[in-house]
Amino acid sequence: MTGVATAPAGLAAHSRAVLAAAQEGGEAAGTTAGEPNVVLAAVLGLLFAVGTYLVLRRDVVRVVWGVSIVSQSANVYLVTMGGITPAGDAPIGGHGGAAGATDPLVQALVLTAIVIGFGTTALALVLTYRVYEEHGTIDTREIGEAGEVDG
Amino acid sequence: MTETIVAAPLLVALVTAIATLLTRASDRLTRATSLLGAGAYLAAVAVLFRAVDPAGAGRTLVYQVSDWRAPFGITLVADPLSAFVLGFGALVSLASLAFAALYVDAYGQRLSFHPLYHFMMVGVTGSFLTGDVFNLFVWFEVMLMSSYILVLFYSGPEHTRAALNYVVLNLLGSAVMLLAIGGLYATTGTLNMADLARRLADPAAYDVALLPVLGLSAVLFSVFALKAGLVPFQFWVPAAYRAAPAPVTAMLAGVVKKVGVYAIVRLYFTVFAAASLPAIRLPGLADFSPDPGVSFLAFFGPVLFVMATASVIFGGFGAVGRVDLDDVLAYSSIAQVGFVVLPLAVAATVTSPAIRTVGVAAALVYAFNHGLAKGLLFLVSGTIEDALGTTDMAAVSGLAARSPLLAGAFLTGALALVGVPPLSGFFGKFLVFDAAARAYAGGASGAGIAIGVALLGAILTIAYYTRAWNAVFWGDATELVDAVLPTRGPDLGASPAGGAVADGAGRDEAHTGVEGTDDDRDAATASGDAEAEADRTGEAETEADRTGEEERDAAPARDDSSPDDQESAGTTGDEGRVQLPHSGGHPGPASRRVALAGEVTIVVSMAIAVVAFGVGFEPVVAAAQGAAEAALDTGGYVDAVAPAAAEEVSGS
Numbered sequence: 001m002t003g004v005a006t007a008p009a010g011l012a013a014h015s016r017a018v019l020a021a022a023q024e025g026g027e028a029a030g031t032t033a034g035e036p037n038v039v040l041a042a043v044l045g046l047l048f049a050v051g052t053y054l055v056l057r058r059d060v061v062r063v064v065w066g067v068s069i070v071s072q073s074a075n076v077y078l079v080t081m082g083g084i085t086p087a088g089d090a091p092i093g094g095h096g097g098a099a100g101a102t103d104p105l106v107q108a109l110v111l112t113a114i115v116i117g118f119g120t121t122a123l124a125l126v127l128t129y130r131v132y133e134e135h136g137t138i139d140t141r142e143i144g145e146a147g148e149v150d151g
Numbered sequence: 152m153t154e155t156i157v158a159a160p161l162l163v164a165l166v167t168a169i170a171t172l173l174t175r176a177s178d179r180l181t182r183a184t185s186l187l188g189a190g191a192y193l194a195a196v197a198v199l200f201r202a203v204d205p206a207g208a209g210r211t212l213v214y215q216v217s218d219w220r221a222p223f224g225i226t227l228v229a230d231p232l233s234a235f236v237l238g239f240g241a242l243v244s245l246a247s248l249a250f251a252a253l254y255v256d257a258y259g260q261r262l263s264f265h266p267l268y269h270f271m272m273v274g275v276t277g278s279f280l281t282g283d284v285f286n287l288f289v290w291f292e293v294m295l296m297s298s299y300i301l302v303l304f305y306s307g308p309e310h311t312r313a314a315l316n317y318v319v320l321n322l323l324g325s326a327v328m329l330l331a332i333g334g335l336y337a338t339t340g341t342l343n344m345a346d347l348a349r350r351l352a353d354p355a356a357y358d359v360a361l362l363p364v365l366g367l368s369a370v371l372f373s374v375f376a377l378k379a380g381l382v383p384f385q386f387w388v389p390a391a392y393r394a395a396p397a398p399v400t401a402m403l404a405g406v407v408k409k410v411g412v413y414a415i416v417r418l419y420f421t422v423f424a425a426a427s428l429p430a431i432r433l434p435g436l437a438d439f440s441p442d443p444g445v446s447f448l449a450f451f452g453p454v455l456f457v458m459a460t461a462s463v464i465f466g467g468f469g470a471v472g473r474v475d476l477d478d479v480l481a482y483s484s485i486a487q488v489g490f491v492v493l494p495l496a497v498a499a500t501v502t503s504p505a506i507r508t509v510g511v512a513a514a515l516v517y518a519f520n521h522g523l524a525k526g527l528l529f530l531v532s533g534t535i536e537d538a539l540g541t542t543d544m545a546a547v548s549g550l551a552a553r554s555p556l557l558a559g560a561f562l563t564g565a566l567a568l569v570g571v572p573p574l575s576g577f578f579g580k581f582l583v584f585d586a587a588a589r590a591y592a593g594g595a596s597g598a599g600i601a602i603g604v605a606l607l608g609a610i611l612t613i614a615y616y617t618r619a620w621n622a623v624f625w626g627d628a629t630e631l632v633d634a635v636l637p638t639r640g641p642d643l644g645a646s647p648a649g650g651a652v653a654d655g656a657g658r659d660e661a662h663t664g665v666e667g668t669d670d671d672r673d674a675a676t677a678s679g680d681a682e683a684e685a686d687r688t689g690e691a692e693t694e695a696d697r698t699g700e701e702e703r704d705a706a707p708a709r710d711d712s713s714p715d716d717q718e719s720a721g722t723t724g725d726e727g728r729v730q731l732p733h734s735g736g737h738p739g740p741a742s743r744r745v746a747l748a749g750e751v752t753i754v755v756s757m758a759i760a761v762v763a764f765g766v767g768f769e770p771v772v773a774a775a776q777g778a779a780e781a782a783l784d785t786g787g788y789v790d791a792v793a794p795a796a797a798e799e800v801s802g803s
Binding site for chain 1: 285288289292296299300303306307308311312314315318319322323325326327329330332333334336337342
C-alpha cells in the first residue's frame, strides 16, 4: 500500500519540477482550447450522474459500480484540470521553453488515484461477496432489516 | 541534518508494518515486533517532539523528500501543531496495540492484524506530517484502506454491514476530496500548502480567483467533517465503532477522528485563513460583499458552529438513550468531537488573535483529552466484552464490586470526559468555556449560544456517563457476572478456571442472555453447528441453561471444526446481539487469565496517565498553546516551508 503511495509521489515531485516552466502556458492554452473541454464537461456530467444513480440503487453490486464510476470520473476531471490542448505537446523543453504543453502533474496525480481506486474497488467487490455470504442477499434494504439490532 | 528526524516516525511505522508482515510465521515474534515497533514509534515521536519543542522554542522542521524544494516536491513538515497531535496519537497507539496483543485472538493475530494496524499508523503519521494537499489525500487513503479491513476484521453479519456503509461512504468521500484537490490545483496552480497560502494571500499577483477556491475549500471541508464524524456526517460512526475490535475502536475514536480535526485546523486556520473573503453573488439573493481583509474563516466559522452544535446535541441525546456500552461510547464520541470543534468555531468567528489562539488551543487540549480518555473507555469496554462476552448494559451489572481496578479506570475516563478538576479533561472543558466566554465578552455574535451549547453538552455528558456507570458498575451483579466473576478480585483474572465456570453457568440456570460465558468461550467459539443452532433457537433467557448444556456436550467434538465454522459460529449471536468472535484463540484458561489481567493492567496504566496528565498539565497546555500559535501563524509556516528563494525558480 505504502509502496504504491510513495512511488507515484516521487513521480509527482519530478513532474512538478518539469511543470514549473510549463505551467503558465499550459493553463492559458487549456482555457482557450474550447471544444474538447466542452465535450469533456458533458461527459463528466454524464459520468457523475450515472455514478450517483447507481450508488442510490438497492443492489450492493450496483452501488460498488457506482462508487467506482464516481471515482473514475474524478480522475477524468483531474486530467481535464491540467488543461487539454488540442495539439498537446509533450512537456519537454529547456528552462522556460515549453509553452503550450499539457500539464503533466495531473497525470501523475491521476496515476496515483487510479492505483488507489483499483485497490479499493477490489476490496469493495470482495466485501460485496462477503456481505452476500453473511446475509444471503445483496439488497441493501434487506441487509439493513436482517441485521437490525437493539438501538 | 536535524530535518531528517521529521521522517523518522513515518519510517518507523512503515518498517514495523513490513517487519510484522515478514514475521507472520511466528505469532509470538509478530507480537514482539509489533510492540517493539510501537515503542520505537513513540520514541521517534518523542525525539521529534523534543526537536520541535512546541511548549518552548516552537521550531518548524521541514524535510524535503528527495531534496525537491518545497513548491515542487513533497514536503514533510513537523511544526508544533503536527508534533502535538503526533504525540498523543503515539501514546494512544501504544496502549491500544499492547491491549490488542492480548485481546485479539491468535487466529486474528495471524490474520494480519498487526501489519494493518501499523499501516493505519503510517497513514495517520503521514497525514499529520505532510505539507502537500494531494499527499494528504494519499495518506488518507493509506489510513482508510487499513481501517476498512480493521472494521471488517471479524466479518460477521454486523461487521460486513457496518463495513459496507463505512467503505462506500469513504470511497465517495475520497472521490469528492479528489475533486476538490483537482479544482484547487486548477485554480491556484499549486498543491503545496505553504505555496497555496502564499498565493491565496496575494491573489492578484498569482492570478488566483478566490470565489472558486472558497467553493472548493467548502467541498474539501465536507470530506474532513466526514472523517471527523461531525453531524450531518456522523451516521457511519456507531456501526463502525461497534464492528471494529475494541483496540481498533480506541484508535479510530482517539486518533483517526482527530486526523479530520487536524486537517480542518491545518488547512482552514493555516492555509485558507490567508485568503480574504471575496464578494459572493448568488442569483435571487442579495449580493454579499464582505469588508476587505475578512478571511475565509469568517465563512467557515458559522458552518463549524452549526456542525459542532448539532454534534453535541445529537451525540449527547443519542448516548443517553443507548442500551449497549459500546454504543454509548460511540455516540459520546460524536458529541465530544462537537466539543472539539466548538472552540474552533469560536476561533473562526472572532477577529481577535488572542481569543483565536485560545480557541484553537482549547480544541487541541480537548482533542488530547478525548483521545486519551475515550481510548481508555473503549479499552475498558473491550475488557468487559472479553471477560463477559457482551457490553449490553442489561446483562452486565455490579462490576465495581468484582473488579475495582477496572471500575476505577472507567470512572477515571468518564470523569475526565465530564471534566472533573484533577483530571486532564478539566482543562479541556475549562479552555472551551474560556474561549467561548472571552468571545462573549468581546461581543462576538453567537458566543452566548456557544456557551449554552457547551453547558448542555457538559450536562448530557454527566447524564450518560452516570447512567452507564450505574448500569454497568453499580447495582447487584447479574447472573452472568456472578457466573463469570463469582468473587471479588483485584483483576478479572481472579475468576476460577474454565470448566468450573461453565458448569456453574449451566447449573445455576443462568439467565444470562449470553452464550459462552468466560473461559469456555474458547471452546464455544470453536464450536460447530450445535452451538449455532442453540443460539438460533429463540430467546436466550429461556434457553440459556440449555445452551450451557449443549456447549459442554459439544465441547469435546469441537476441536476439529474448520476455521470457517469457527467464524460463523462465533458471530451468530442470538439476534446478532451477542458477539464473541474475537475469543477462541486463547489456548487455555490460565493464559486467558493472564491476558485479562494484562488488559486490566493496560487500562489501569492508561487511567494513571489520564490522572498524571491532569495533575501535571502545564506542559500540555503550553504545548497546545504553542501548537495553536503555530497553526495560526500562516506567515511563519510559509517562510519555514517554502522560503521566498524558491519563489524565483517557479518564475511566477
